[in-house]
Amino acid sequence: MTIQVLETGLQTTVQDLGRMGSRHIGIPQSGSFDYLSAAKANAILNRPINSPVLECTMTGPSLKFMKDMQVCITGAKVNQITIDDSSADQDTLLHLNKGSILSTDLVKENLRFYIAFSESIQATQFLNSVSTYLPAKLGGLNGTTIQKDQIIDFKKTQSEECVGDSSIHMGKKILTSTIRVVEGPEFHLLDMTSSELDDHDFVVSNDSNRMGVRTVGNQMSINDKGSMISKPIYPGTVQCPQDGLPIILGTDAQTLGGYPRIFQVIKADRHLIGQLRPNTNFRFKLASISKAIDAWEVLKKDYPFICEL
Amino acid sequence: MAAKSWVMNFNLHTKISVITEDMLELEFNLDDSNMNQSKLHWYLAEHLLKNQNDIEVIASEEMISVRSKVIPMDIHKIEMTISSFEPSSIDQFDHRLEIPICYEESFANDLEEVSMQLNLSIEEVIAIHSSVIYEVKAIGFTPGFAYLGDIDKKIRVPRLSKPRLETPVGSVAIANDRTGIYCLGGPGGWPIIGATPMNLFNPDDSHSMRLIPGTKAAFKQISMEEFKTMEKK
Numbered sequence: 001m002t003i004q005v006l007e008t009g010l011q012t013t014v015q016d017l018g019r020m021g022s023r024h025i026g027i028p029q030s031g032s033f034d035y036l037s038a039a040k041a042n043a044i045l046n047r048p049i050n051s052p053v054l055e056c057t058m059t060g061p062s063l064k065f066m067k068d069m070q071v072c073i074t075g076a077k078v079n080q081i082t083i084d085d086s087s088a089d090q091d092t093l094l095h096l097n098k099g100s101i102l103s104t105d106l107v108k109e110n111l112r113f114y115i116a117f118s119e120s121i122q123a124t125q126f127l128n129s130v131s132t133y134l135p136a137k138l139g140g141l142n143g144t145t146i147q148k149d150q151i152i153d154f155k156k157t158q159s160e161e162c163v164g165d166s167s168i169h170m171g172k173k174i175l176t177s178t179i180r181v182v183e184g185p186e187f188h189l190l191d192m193t194s195s196e197l198d199d200h201d202f203v204v205s206n207d208s209n210r211m212g213v214r215t216v217g218n219q220m221s222i223n224d225k226g227s228m229i230s231k232p233i234y235p236g237t238v239q240c241p242q243d244g245l246p247i248i249l250g251t252d253a254q255t256l257g258g259y260p261r262i263f264q265v266i267k268a269d270r271h272l273i274g275q276l277r278p279n280t281n282f283r284f285k286l287a288s289i290s291k292a293i294d295a296w297e298v299l300k301k302d303y304p305f306i307c308e309l
Numbered sequence: 310m311a312a313k314s315w316v317m318n319f320n321l322h323t324k325i326s327v328i329t330e331d332m333l334e335l336e337f338n339l340d341d342s343n344m345n346q347s348k349l350h351w352y353l354a355e356h357l358l359k360n361q362n363d364i365e366v367i368a369s370e371e372m373i374s375v376r377s378k379v380i381p382m383d384i385h386k387i388e389m390t391i392s393s394f395e396p397s398s399i400d401q402f403d404h405r406l407e408i409p410i411c412y413e414e415s416f417a418n419d420l421e422e423v424s425m426q427l428n429l430s431i432e433e434v435i436a437i438h439s440s441v442i443y444e445v446k447a448i449g450f451t452p453g454f455a456y457l458g459d460i461d462k463k464i465r466v467p468r469l470s471k472p473r474l475e476t477p478v479g480s481v482a483i484a485n486d487r488t489g490i491y492c493l494g495g496p497g498g499w500p501i502i503g504a505t506p507m508n509l510f511n512p513d514d515s516h517s518m519r520l521i522p523g524t525k526a527a528f529k530q531i532s533m534e535e536f537k538t539m540e541k542k
Contacts, residue, residue, distance in 0.1 A: 020365055020378070021358055021362070021365065023365045023366065023367050024351075024354045024355070024358065024366050024367055024368050024448065024449075025448055025449075025452065025453060025518065026448055026449045026450055026451050026452045026453055026454050027452050028451075028452075029365075126512060135451070135493075135494065135495030135496060136451065136452055136493040136494055136495050136512075137494065138452075138493075138512060182328075182329050182330070184328070185326070185328060185334065211496070229369070229370050229371055230369060230370070230447070230449070230450070230456065231369055231371070231372070231374075232334070232367035232369050232372070232373075232374030232449075233367075234332070234365075234367075234374075234376055254449070254450045254451055255367050255449040255450060255451075256367065256369055256447065256449035256450050256456075257450075264328060264329045264332065266329065266330065267329075267330060267331055267380060289327065289329060289330050292329060292330040293330045293380060293381050296330065296380045
């Protein structure tokens, strides 16, 4: 019924697609940062896309299986995945036998990968989601990351064996060099032309986490006196403090904030924020609202399972 | 028929700004000065969530923000939901809550620094902070966090230049014209001047919050002994 954690990885947490409908009381969304990859892993296992997964950041865990199970690994490209001594692939159904050890290591590019299981991880429900919210220790496994030697329990699910959905794209590259945004409500405070923005490189800071992706390097020019009343914010809102270094809010983002909201990442690109790797470059590209709608339609064609979100 | 004419005004003065393919903001210009803006936003947010399960709502001091799960979002549907709101459903009861606060040094990491910045004694800062009846202006930032205002002009300080990574549960903090209580742990950027033993947010029953917009809050200074006794309860 269980798996044992032999190695934890840098920051491995239980996530589903997050908690909705409680943002007005200050509850962040949480959930898989790259929800597209997480949903894809479940879709390949033919499981509901909201099923809990393990989100792994930069390095992943080693897990010992106490029973037969299927898993699927998606998201950032992992250097090496092994089942006992044989190497295994991403984006496909993997069979684990009782006693087998699944090992993952460093990611080669991007940042987060996801492990989905043929059964449901047993974790703490909080407001209709088992997603781990680390700052307040809510949801997940005791509200925190998986621990060495921990036993993770699973709930029995209806179907015994999973039949993978072969219609799902395999091995598609995750490109984070361009993040498409629409103008935010305080865009007018930016002292920059759109061509200046097109040529402006941003570097992902090491100080980034699930609450926000910070940037370092070239500063933007912003006219703000820092006296704004706190305004509504969401994952994908780009705030620009007076230091001119924008912060892209993440899946655990707070619900109100006082820095100018210069951009909002378009829905079709929001999953990419979770894959922005520290010390890599990216650019923002301004899009119109109608382009943003078109982009979502394109994404939906490529990933039909995402419609349920 | 005062309520009805108010409803009409309400509709006439709604400003809708489309922000993105899935977000919009609503601002309400109230003619009725008896209407509490924060309270209106809060009850409207609840009304929207009760009537539409395809949206996320945030009520801030100045506006309501709506995010739709469906793209493109159905603005007309949101407008219709808003027009079905009955302002008379706003709870007119004057909710008051007395919140015990201990300003002892061990809870008040930044009180000394704050008093130095303000050129006031610690006792003066405490006296001014605990003498005002505050009103909840908004709920947000992190779970259950209430923005209470207004702080007396004499004790206004900016946010910390570097936010702390972990704030103890129950910490009472101030920043600019607002004071607030960290109901759950986590990072925080406001200077801490005390703590309350009162549990203001219960994760197991998150919809029964003691502080909601419009609630009046009075702070009562307590000793360390009183804090410990209350904490046990």
